[in-house]
Amino acid sequence: MVSPKNIEEFIEKVFFKLTENYIQQGAVINDLKSITMTANSKSAKNRSFRRCSKKLLVMLLMPFLYGMFNRYVYNNIIKNFQGTRCLLPNNYLIWEFTRPITNCDYCRDIKTPLILPNLTKEEFRFYSYSSRPMIIKNAAYDWPAHKEFTLDFFRNLYERIEGAYESIEEECQFLHFKSNFANLREVFAMSKDRASHREGEDPWYVGWKNCHPQILDIMKQFYNIPHFLPDDAEIPYSNYIFMGYEEGAVMHLDYISRLMWQAQVIGSKTWTVAPTPECDSECKSFKFSVNVTDVVLLDTRIWYHSTHIENGKLSLTVTSEYG
Structure with a gap:
């Protein structure tokens, strides 16, 4: 002993x-x-x-x-x-x-996400806090972000707001995934050819958390919290942007406090989700695709997940939490 x-x-x-x-x-x-x-x-x-x-x-x-x-x-x-x-x-x-051992009830007999139409708060109430992967079709169809959110948009935003870059390093988070970027400044400094994913250029995919108040206030002019989320949901005043080509995120869990929602603002993305290791014998992994204007809901604390962007097209998503 x-x-x-x-x-x-x-x-x-x-x-x-x-x-x-x-x-x-x-x-x-x-x-x-x-x-x-x-x-x-x-x-x-x-x-x-x-x-x-x-x-x-x-x-x-x-x-x-x-x-x-x-x-x-x-x-x-x-x-x-x-x-x-x-x-x-x-x-x-x-x-x-x-990590606590998972009760496998959350994934047993789940082989596909639940696909729902663009529904109201009342219609969504039954599903509000479910751990089952869900796709709400066309839930972000009216967001101006589809036209406004680009690499140039975010570069200009961060360049002109004092302390914006520092907020990523000191308060928020930068995720380079498999890309060779050390920080957001390097992402915005990449060549136009690489940014456009031209032939012969290395692919890239990054994410970062926005928590600077001015950044968030400006971003909120172009997107909304998904309208179907319940009124009693706790939603932080922060978000993540994930954007890039091909590689996406490798399989992982998120150590966050709440459920996750992610809106597909540009392009499409293929998700692979898998149960926790202790549930391997009872549950199965599966894949699904999310198209532009769709919102995916996933409890990323218990579903391992990875993403891949198909067809050489840009994918850009806005992500946050609710619970």
């Missing part, structure tokens, strides 16, 4: 060893750091996680749980540290390791 005074050192050594093994199996630290939407953007770098392989994750975690921890350590230490995420600030498996 590990003595209390040595517990922190013991856990730290084990997690570092776990990360080393994970990297040896092909995980990339930059991908682990830049893939996951987080509820608290100030600690985003400490809370990112990339799900490289469900089977690999189970293989790594099960021996760790049952081979290296006895009942005392598991019951008294891991449960205590579930609320203290900063113990090992550079280890990207902590979130997955401390």
Whole structure:
């Protein structure tokens, strides 16, 4: 049994060893750091996680749980540290390791998203807080954002508002995914050929969280919170933009506080969703496509998800939370 005074050192050594093994199996630290939407953007770098392989994750975690921890350590230490995420600030498996085991009722017998017409608040009430993936067709058809939101629009917006770039670095979050951009400034500085995805240019796909009040106020002139969401829903005054070509996001969970909605402003996108590893034997993964003006609703806290943009076309989405 590990003595209390040595517990922190013991856990730290084990997690570092776990990360080393994970990297040896092909995980990339930059991908682990830049893939996951987080509820608290100030600690985003400490809370990112990339799900490289469900089977690999189970293989790594099960021996760790049952081979290296006895009942005392598991019951008294891991449960205590579930609320203290900063113990090992550079280890990207902590979130997955401390994630509660999922009740598989949420995914059992679900093989497709629920596709609904552009419905009213009253009609949507029954579905409001469901964990089933849903697509609301043409729910964003009247948004001016379809014509206004472009790479140039956001470049001009961030260039002219003081402190806008700093807000991304200090308060919000930048997600480079597989692109070779370190920050939003580099995205806006790319060549016109690459920005247009010309032949021979590297594809790119990025996301960033907007939390600067002036940025949000201007953006809100061109889109609305989905009209069917319930009046009692808690909706943060922030959003994410995801845009780019081809690669999309790799499979991951989001460590956020609420359900997610995402409006397809430009182009289309193919989603792949999968159950948590403990539900593999009872649930199946599946794919679906979301077209321009559609809104997808997904509980990204329990559904692993990845995206891909088809046909070499630009995809641009607005994303936020509700709950």
